[in-house]
Amino acid sequence: MTDRYRLIIGNRNYSSWSMRAGVLMRHAGVDFDETVVPLFRDDTAANLAVFAPAPPRVPILLHGDLVIWDSLAIADYLHERHPQAGLLPDETRARAMARSICAEMHSSFMALREAAPMNIRGRRPRDLSEAVRADIARIESLWRDCLAASGGPFLFGAFCMADAFYAPVVMRFRTIEHRLSGGLDDYAKQIIDHAAVSDWCRAAVDEPWVVEASE
Ligand SMILES: N[C@@H](CCC(=O)N[C@@H](CS)C(=O)NCC(=O)O)C(=O)O
16 A cells, blocks of 8 residues: 555644654654644534544544554554554563553543643643542553663663653643652653654644643
8 A cells, every 4th residue: 555644633732642643653754644633623523524434533544545543553553564663662572561551551541631631832730639649650650660671761762652652641741740750750851852752742832722621
């Protein structure tokens, strides 16, 4: 299949699942077009329905007549088509771990996600509930274990899918001004400085839309 990729995303400032796919596409170095469908508007569902029958969510990757409507599935598809991009570690055990922590991100941390929506531009320190603190502790322990096993600077050594999946968490921590300790602040800085992440963030800052519920 030779068709150019087209990635449909939500607001770069707020849409964490879009960010994961967008960062991976950039990191993989593939040619693609990116179309923003502003979220949380009366016309959002209708605008997304043009690209995928259901559900009205982003990201969506279009490739020829193929429609992939979930960030994990997009990441796996990119890895299959571009194995040289290193989106997953080469070593079997590390790859299984990387897949596990991506899946955990995909299915967990509801308290953090609810209390601290991604807002790349925003700086909003806030009081954290016990449940949010527990989510943060779990994420910090995952990062610490991965970095200790790999030696860093990214979770599995070189930047991979796992780092892209936790990049929006780094953004959330920055927004709520959560202080990371024990070397995790170095990891967060590596993420913020990564070319694909900073490219995404630059574009996010320039966006015109403000979603009050996420501010
Ligand atoms: N499981 C989906 C989740 C996608 C998702 O929830 N996207 C949010 C934006 S970050 C969305 O499209 N929200 C629009 C809405 O709920 O109307 C994935 O990982 O791609």
